[in-house]
Amino acid sequence: MxxxxxxxxxxxxxxxxxxxxxxxxxxxxxxxxxxxxxxxxxxxxxxxxxxxxxxxxxxxxxxxxxxxxxxxxxxxxxxxxxxxxxxxxxxxxxxxxxxxxxxxxxxxxxxxxxxxxxxxxxxxxxxxxxxxxGADMGNMASDVAATVDSGGSQVEVTVDSAGEALSDATANLGTFFKRKLPSGYELNIPEFGIENNLVKFIEDTTKPVDKTTWFNFDRLLFDTGKETLKPSSQEQLTNIAEILQAFPQVELKLGGYTDNTGSVELNQKLSQERADAVKAQLVKLGIDGSRLDAEGYGQQHPVASNDTAEGRAQNRRIAVRVTKK
Structure with a gap:
């Protein structure tokens, strides 16, 4: 044209x-x-x-x-x-x-x-x-973003609550110090942690072995809902293995516990699997399996209220009891 x-x-x-x-x-x-x-x-x-x-x-x-x-x-x-x-x-x-x-x-x-x-x-x-x-897509994006933000906020609140409980528990362990074992191995442990309490009980000849004295792991963590140990747990497992190496006559029983979230059957199963996982790690570190026993107790024997996040965190634990020294 x-x-x-x-x-x-x-x-x-x-x-x-x-x-x-x-x-x-x-x-x-x-x-x-x-x-x-x-x-x-x-x-x-x-x-x-x-x-x-x-x-x-x-x-x-x-x-x-x-x-x-x-x-x-x-x-x-x-x-x-x-x-x-x-x-x-x-x-x-x-x-x-x-x-x-x-x-x-x-x-x-x-x-x-x-x-x-x-x-x-x-x-x-x-x-x-x-x-x-474009307007419809913009509205959908806004709705999705609002949903994600809401879900993210809820997750952050839960994680922060559990994190604060763990932080408070660690703060109550006292000051870290060096303690040398009879084997010559030197532990870097907190004053009120499981390692120091366990060594004192083993070395105290006035305290007999019984079925009521338990020592809770305080720096042992698992993946949520699983028996998989987190890498940060390795330090405390190594310390317990060194204590058993330093006192070869000592035998231990490992007890697994959960909070009351979920069914009784699943909690019982999970607690047993976690106790077995800790035993397996100690065996890998050189401890004879015959010196170790493991039993899951599920949600029995809580040490704190299950009504709070902090209490539930304390109830999800692994404890040890000296069965021979």
């Missing part, structure tokens, strides 16, 4: 120059060609164009041009008969020569405007659909 418009204007300009036409004469000429233009348009295209806002150029072409075709008669010098006859014949032939091209260009222009109107409608519809979809 960028080529069609200049060509069309060039042809019209040439027509005006050749026939010495002014604006009014040109309008009269185009008005006279209305029926020819309509006849040249493919069947149905003229009616289609007349339904598009701003493009009813074919259906209303005759009416619009007729309003311009009332020129004021102009007085011109009358040429000789021979000259007038020659000019009219030549101009009529020229008009007939470029008229088909004019009709073709008008049809092409009409088709261009039809296609452009359709594309604009599609773009408008697509833009509206895209905006609506």
């Amino acid at each position: 960028s080529l069609a418009a200049p060509v069309l204007l060039s042809l019209i300009g040439k027509k005006m120059a050749d026939d010495t036409l002014g604006p009014v004469e040109l309008a009269s000429f185009l008005n006279a060609q209305t029926k020819n233009v309509q006849a040249a348009i493919p069947s149905g295209l003229g009616a289609l164009l007349s339904t598009i806002p701003g493009l009813g150029l074919i259906g209303s072409l005759s009416g619009k041009l007729s309003t311009m075709a009332n020129p004021v008669p102009q007085v011109r010098a009358t040429p000789t008969a021979s000259t007038l006859s020659y000019n009219n014949d030549s101009r009529r032939k020229n008009s007939n020569r470029w008229l088909p091209w004019l009709l073709l260009l008008l049809g092409a222009l009409a088709m261009f405007f039809v296609l452009r109107s359709c594309r604009n409608d599609e773009k408008t519809s697509l833009s509206a659909t895209t905006d609506s979809l």
Whole structure:
């Protein structure tokens, strides 16, 4: 279409120059060609164009041009008969020569405007659909973010509560100090931790072995709901293994305990698995398995209330009892 418009204007300009036409004469000429233009348009295209806002150029072409075709008669010098006859014949032939091209260009222009109107409608519809979809996706993202934030906050509260309980328990263990065993191995242990209490009980000849004296591990951690020991538990397991190496006559019983969360059967099973896991680790560290016994007690024998996170953390434990020294 960028080529069609200049060509069309060039042809019209040439027509005006050749026939010495002014604006009014040109309008009269185009008005006279209305029926020819309509006849040249493919069947149905003229009616289609007349339904598009701003493009009813074919259906209303005759009416619009007729309003311009009332020129004021102009007085011109009358040429000789021979000259007038020659000019009219030549101009009529020229008009007939470029008229088909004019009709073709008008049809092409009409088709261009039809296609452009359709594309604009599609773009408008697509833009509206895209905006609506974008708004829906934005709302969904906001809802998901709010849900994640809410869930994350709840998890953080739970973790912080358990972490505070563990931190408080560690703080109550007292100051760490160096204690040398009979084997020469030096322990770095807290004053009130299981290692120091166990060694003192073993070395105190006035305290007999009984079934009520238990010592709780204080730095032993498992994965939640599993018997898998966390890597941070390795230090305390190593200390207990070194104590057993330093006192080869000592035998221990390992007891596993849980809080009251969940069923009694599952808690019993989990406590047994955790006690067995600790025994297996001590055997790996060089302790003879015959010196160790392991039993799970489930949620029995709580040492704190299960109504608080701190109390439940204390009840989830592994304890040892000296069975021989």
